[in-house]
Amino acid sequence: MYLGLPESVRACLFDLDGVITKTAVVHKAAWKETFDDFLRGRDGEGFRPFGDDDYDRYVDGRPRADGVRAFLDSRGIRLPEGGEDDPPDRLSVHGLGNRKNELLLEKIRKEGVEAYPASVRYVRAVRDAGLRTAVVSSSRNCRDVLASVGIEELFDVRIDGVVAAERSLPGKPAPDTFLAAARDLGVDAAASAVFEDALAGMDAGRSGHFGYVVGVDRVGQARELREHGADTVVTDLEELLLPDAADLEGPP
Numbered sequence: 001m002y003l004g005l006p007e008s009v010r011a012c013l014f015d016l017d018g019v020i021t022k023t024a025v026v027h028k029a030a031w032k033e034t035f036d037d038f039l040r041g042r043d044g045e046g047f048r049p050f051g052d053d054d055y056d057r058y059v060d061g062r063p064r065a066d067g068v069r070a071f072l073d074s075r076g077i078r079l080p081e082g083g084e085d086d087p088p089d090r091l092s093v094h095g096l097g098n099r100k101n102e103l104l105l106e107k108i109r110k111e112g113v114e115a116y117p118a119s120v121r122y123v124r125a126v127r128d129a130g131l132r133t134a135v136v137s138s139s140r141n142c143r144d145v146l147a148s149v150g151i152e153e154l155f156d157v158r159i160d161g162v163v164a165a166e167r168s169l170p171g172k173p174a175p176d177t178f179l180a181a182a183r184d185l186g187v188d189a190a191a192s193a194v195f196e197d198a199l200a201g202m203d204a205g206r207s208g209h210f211g212y213v214v215g216v217d218r219v220g221q222a223r224e225l226r227e228h229g230a231d232t233v234v235t236d237l238e239e240l241l242l243p244d245a246a247d248l249e250g251p252p
């Protein structure tokens, strides 16, 4: 079956939020509510709100605390680090991160989680073709999200926020979580493809020297995904299953 990948690829490493499940929008909404509340409390009603650009540049794809630090840094704001158990109303890096997680889980409970049907079809096609699969996510909720849509069995390996903490792996944009997934699958990075919707994920794909990097563009940032190292950009994984005119020149 045609998979839209170079023949050398033996393993596929998939990001979760925004690639497999429709949860990137929920993450973005939870971050916006968290940061806007914080900025309003700090600067009053004239505060500069958290925007789409802030999400793409500083937060999307990164581990929670790294995202808080990167965004605050971009505004020249310093908060104490705090501890991982900080309550969600504490003004610290971890406090804000925990507030975001609380809002995220609330939204997921209320709205539920959905997988992209085309992504599920694609992962099944890849497995039917004998390739190995991993899910690589910064999220500590990865396992629950997979379970809630009943697709845990589609991935041979899971490297998520929980596993990364256990193994002391730095999160995206560092390539370490993707490299760990390839290693656990017994496949070289050069024979692995990365599927990501975040700019931080593209950077990880590039610096890890993976064989192929697929940018998944859900929000109209194809150009930025390419600038950050995507070998190809699709709006839906279904496109990879359909050879188009460009491929008549030969496989990518």
Ligand SMILES: [Mg+2]
Binding pocket: 015, 016, 017, 018, 019, 024, 061, 196, 197, 198
């Ligand atoms: Mg993502």
